[in-house]
Amino acid sequence: MTHRRALGIPAALGVLCVICLLSLAIGALPLSPAAVWHGLTDPASSAYPVVRQMRLPRTVLGLLVGAALGVAGALMQALTRNPLADPGLLGVNAGASAAVVTATALFGISGLGGLIWFALAGAGLISVLIYLIGGSGVGSPARLALAGTAVNAALYAYVGAVELLDTDALDRMRFWTVGSLADADFPTVTRIAPFLLLGALLAAGCARPLDALALGDDAATSLGGRPALTRAVAILAIVLLCGAATAACGPIVFVGLMIPRLASRFTGPSLPRILPYCAILAPVLLLGADVLGRVVARPAELEVGIVTAVLGGPVFLLAVVGRRS
Amino acid sequence: MSRLVTAGVTASRRRPVLVGVGCVVLALGIALASLEPGSLFTSMTSADVFVFEQLLLPRVLIALLAGASLALSGAVFQSLTRNPLGSPDVLGFTQGAATGALVGVTVLGGATLVVAGSAWIGAVASAALVYLIARRGGVTGGPRLVLVGIGVAAMLGGVNDYLITRANISDAAQAALWITGSLDGSTWSGVVLLAAAAAILMPPLILASRALRIFEMGEDLAVGLGLRTELLRLSALAAAVVLAATAASQTGPVAFVALCAPHVARRLTRASGPNLVPSALVGAVLLVAADWLARYAIPDRELPVGAVTGLLGGGYLAFLLAQQRRTGRI
Amino acid sequence: MQPNHASGPASRLAARRLTISYTHRTVVRELDLEIPDGSFTVLIGPNGCGKSTVLRALARVLKPSGGEVFLDGTPIAGLPSRHVARTVGLLPQAPITPDGITVAELVARGRYPHQGPLRRESPEDRRVVERCLEQTGIGDLAARPMAELSGGQRQRAWIAMALAQDTELLLLDEPTTYLDLAHQMDVLDLCARLHRDGRTVVAVLHDLNQAARYATHLIAMRDGAILAAGPPATTLTADLVQQAFDLPARIIEDPESGTPLVIPRVHR
Numbered sequence: 001m002t003h004r005r006a007l008g009i010p011a012a013l014g015v016l017c018v019i020c021l022l023s024l025a026i027g028a029l030p031l032s033p034a035a036v037w038h039g040l041t042d043p044a045s046s047a048y049p050v051v052r053q054m055r056l057p058r059t060v061l062g063l064l065v066g067a068a069l070g071v072a073g074a075l076m077q078a079l080t081r082n083p084l085a086d087p088g089l090l091g092v093n094a095g096a097s098a099a100v101v102t103a104t105a106l107f108g109i110s111g112l113g114g115l116i117w118f119a120l121a122g123a124g125l126i127s128v129l130i131y132l133i134g135g136s137g138v139g140s141p142a143r144l145a146l147a148g149t150a151v152n153a154a155l156y157a158y159v160g161a162v163e164l165l166d167t168d169a170l171d172r173m174r175f176w177t178v179g180s181l182a183d184a185d186f187p188t189v190t191r192i193a194p195f196l197l198l199g200a201l202l203a204a205g206c207a208r209p210l211d212a213l214a215l216g217d218d219a220a221t222s223l224g225g226r227p228a229l230t231r232a233v234a235i236l237a238i239v240l241l242c243g244a245a246t247a248a249c250g251p252i253v254f255v256g257l258m259i260p261r262l263a264s265r266f267t268g269p270s271l272p273r274i275l276p277y278c279a280i281l282a283p284v285l286l287l288g289a290d291v292l293g294r295v296v297a298r299p300a301e302l303e304v305g306i307v308t309a310v311l312g313g314p315v316f317l318l319a320v321v322g323r324r325s
Numbered sequence: 326m327s328r329l330v331t332a333g334v335t336a337s338r339r340r341p342v343l344v345g346v347g348c349v350v351l352a353l354g355i356a357l358a359s360l361e362p363g364s365l366f367t368s369m370t371s372a373d374v375f376v377f378e379q380l381l382l383p384r385v386l387i388a389l390l391a392g393a394s395l396a397l398s399g400a401v402f403q404s405l406t407r408n409p410l411g412s413p414d415v416l417g418f419t420q421g422a423a424t425g426a427l428v429g430v431t432v433l434g435g436a437t438l439v440v441a442g443s444a445w446i447g448a449v450a451s452a453a454l455v456y457l458i459a460r461r462g463g464v465t466g467g468p469r470l471v472l473v474g475i476g477v478a479a480m481l482g483g484v485n486d487y488l489i490t491r492a493n494i495s496d497a498a499q500a501a502l503w504i505t506g507s508l509d510g511s512t513w514s515g516v517v518l519l520a521a522a523a524a525i526l527m528p529p530l531i532l533a534s535r536a537l538r539i540f541e542m543g544e545d546l547a548v549g550l551g552l553r554t555e556l557l558r559l560s561a562l563a564a565a566v567v568l569a570a571t572a573a574s575q576t577g578p579v580a581f582v583a584l585c586a587p588h589v590a591r592r593l594t595r596a597s598g599p600n601l602v603p604s605a606l607v608g609a610v611l612l613v614a615a616d617w618l619a620r621y622a623i624p625d626r627e628l629p630v631g632a633v634t635g636l637l638g639g640g641y642l643a644f645l646l647a648q649q650r651r652t653g654r655i
Numbered sequence: 656m657q658p659n660h661a662s663g664p665a666s667r668l669a670a671r672r673l674t675i676s677y678t679h680r681t682v683v684r685e686l687d688l689e690i691p692d693g694s695f696t697v698l699i700g701p702n703g704c705g706k707s708t709v710l711r712a713l714a715r716v717l718k719p720s721g722g723e724v725f726l727d728g729t730p731i732a733g734l735p736s737r738h739v740a741r742t743v744g745l746l747p748q749a750p751i752t753p754d755g756i757t758v759a760e761l762v763a764r765g766r767y768p769h770q771g772p773l774r775r776e777s778p779e780d781r782r783v784v785e786r787c788l789e790q791t792g793i794g795d796l797a798a799r800p801m802a803e804l805s806g807g808q809r810q811r812a813w814i815a816m817a818l819a820q821d822t823e824l825l826l827l828d829e830p831t832t833y834l835d836l837a838h839q840m841d842v843l844d845l846c847a848r849l850h851r852d853g854r855t856v857v858a859v860l861h862d863l864n865q866a867a868r869y870a871t872h873l874i875a876m877r878d879g880a881i882l883a884a885g886p887p888a889t890t891l892t893a894d895l896v897q898q899a900f901d902l903p904a905r906i907i908e909d910p911e912s913g914t915p916l917v918i919p920r921v922h923r
Binding site: 407536538541542543544545546550551591 | 711714715716736737738739740741743744745746747748749750751752753754755756757760764765767768770820826
């Protein structure tokens with residue numbers, strides 16, 4: 001058992017490295033490994049603009065966003081103990097969408113640089129609202145989920161109404177909503193990195209307390225835990241991770257839902273052991289989907305959000321159906 | 326003693342009746358208000374009569390019927406999945422209906438009847454697919470159905486995103502309007518369709534509430550009490566999906582009605598059990614009120630009813646939750 | 656007396672060559688079992704020996720992968736479920752309490768197999784519910800929500816619900832778990848009373864001494880097979896405890912009831 005566990009992480013990392021290389025090499029212009037290397041290191045190389053300025057930021061962003069979504073998903077499922085729960089339930093996506101549609105329709109902002117701050121603010125604001133309605137620490141997991149669903153519905157209704165009243169907004173939003181890595185650049189990466197770093201630290205900090213919380217509030221308290229504090233920290237971590245990821249590339253919903261379920265098949269239910277797997281496997285899925293999206297529709301590409309859903313769906317189904325009930 | 330027992334059994338029965346009566350009064354009141362009765366008594370031109378008979382009346386009737394259908398189906402799903410987040414969406418309903426509608430709009434030309442038909446097929450087919458996949462290996466109980474539903478819904482969501490981004494903008498707008506939910510295209514044939522579906526499917530579902538109450542106490546106990554759980558699950562799911570799909574074919578998947586109305590009903594009646602009839606009535610009120618608001622909230626612009634349903638229903642549910650937190654109820 | 660067919664079981668509820676498997680594991684293999692009519696039968700055995708599984712199969716909640724459960728000489732799988740539910744009642748280990756339900760409502764749900772799809776509660780249903788509340792000593796709690804009750808009261812409400820099913824055979828899966836000693840005795844006394852009133856009661860219990868005191872018929876299991884069955888006085892021996900639990904023990908006479916009392920030996 002410990003033997004398998006010791007091998008698991010390096011193996012997953014190996015797969016991740018291969019996927020990263022593929023992400024640098026594959027696209028409208030396929031490159032050999034040597035060309036990739038030159039493109040990374042030699043500004044004079046003809047591959048330099050493609051690799052260094054387009055594919056490298058895209059790969060780095062995919063790594064960060066994927067890891068963030070995977071970890072946020074694991075936290076969310078531990079927090080709510082509900083198989084229907086994904087980070088979107090906390091209003092992250094709906095809040096970001098509402099803020100982005102407001103920014104596009106009312107203020108005419110369209111550049112990614114400006115939208116990031118709106119998205120992040122929207123995600124943060126709405127999660128706090130849902131957390132407060134959902135019982136701020138004392139409520140049952142079902143209550144939090146219900147509050148999330150209610151507020152989400154109201155926000156999506158708002159988004160839908162704005163889109164239908166303003167066709168330009170619809171036109172921009174339909175591409176933002178899909179979730180894509182295509183517009184990645186280094187300024188985006190540096191903008192979201194601090195949020196992700198803080199979120200990751202908080203996630204690592206609350207993993208063990210959340211495990212205790214899985215036994216119920218009373219058991220957790222008797223084990224020396226502080227349920228309300230743990231929940232607050234976990235939610236803050238989710239908002240930072242998922243909010244920043246969504247702000248950078250739009251709502252990519254399925255990763256946070258699927259990866260923790262798959263990861264727990266390797267590790268069992270222990271959150272401190274699930275999180276590293278999530279942080280590695282989620283970028284594997286996201287970058288893999290991104291690479292595939294560049295291949296199948298060449299010379300155009302398929303947005304990563306679409307590929308993740310269509311590709312991840314069957315894998316998820318196999319995992320669910322294959323498991324004995 | 327006997328009085329106590331009677332009180333214990335019936336105390337929680339009086340409220341549902343009150344809530345039900347209140348809902349009926351409210352629904353009819355709003356329905357009448359949206360029919361603009363003032364104009365009925367003043368001189369009506371033939372154009373007014375046409376507007377009233379061909380546009381307003383079917384619209385209000387469809388709002389009532391579709392609201393009740395969606396809400397009833399949602400209540401059945403919450404009971405069957407023993408999950409407060411259960412709704413036909415558990416079986417990929419909204420995404421399936423949307424895929425059908427998108428195919429209808431982008432591939433098949435977008436005629437109203439075609440979109441309605443393909444949406445109906447999309448919803449029912451995705452639900453059947455989810456059930457069949459979950460069924461593999463025996464029982465569909467527990468979280469299995471829900472998980473399979475999530476997987477299928479996510480895949481269809483990807484397909485929908487693809488179709489929407491690849492469509493031209495006017496098709497995309499038509500599809501977006503349909504997915505949000507709208508009562509614009511209400512016709513008398515739609516009323517007849519929904520009334521027929523309601524007449525056929527609602528009575529057996531309401532009769533099943535007794536069985537659903539038993540079902541909620543867990544699989545073992547339900548079987549012990551003589552309930553054929555797999556049969557109940559299959560037949561109730563099928564009836565609820567067809568009911569919701571028929572409603573959605575006319576209005577679009579105003580799916581939040583299905584999720585929200587049962588919770589509002591439960592919080593108003595404070596009764597245990599699936600609360601099927603109060604849920605249906607709350608759903609009818611919700612949709613007809615949302616439609617009234619949708620038409621008059623912004624002068625000169627009409628909002629799609631689904632947008633208002635979400636704002637109204639979501640807002641009200643959030644309000645109820647917040648209020649009950651303050652009063653210390655669960 | 657039931658007519659005794661040449662090959663058929665002698666008692667109303669019995670199992671023949673019962674095999675029950677979960678996906679990869681066979682829990683019970685080729686088990687023959689009789690529940691003597693009018694007995695208070697108690698199933699004992701170590702954790703995971705299959706006693707709950709057998710009980711659930713007897714109530715046809717679990718479908719056996721081989722063999723057959725017989726009710727009144729007929730394979731139970733072929734009987735109409737309503738008929739079975741009027742004859743055999745089951746209180747499972749972890750039933751789900753619906754949100755916001757009152758005690759009387761919960762107990763009334765036990766009347767389900769006696770009601771048609773259209774019929775509302777009859778005066779007869781009312782009377783039975785009232786009697787069951789009385790029998791379990793929770794008449795004054797009828798109008799209270801389940802959520803407000805203590806563990807012991809809640810368990811009585813569940814037993815009252817199973818009673819309201821009004822069956823001649825009553826199966827109880829660990830009815831005393833989570834209860835304090837006084838409440839355990841309460842529940843077992845209640846079971847004994849139900850037995851005296853003419854019901855056949857089958858229960859899974861963990862406490863051997865309680866089993867010996869209350870049971871008229873004891874079935875000891877291990878690894879999905881029956882080790883011994885019979886009256887407690889002759890069945891519950893030091894040998895049996897050793898075989899079933901790997902526990903060296905002495906058996907003395909219970910000074911209170913005269914039944915066997917298991918005293919585990921001190922390990923040194």
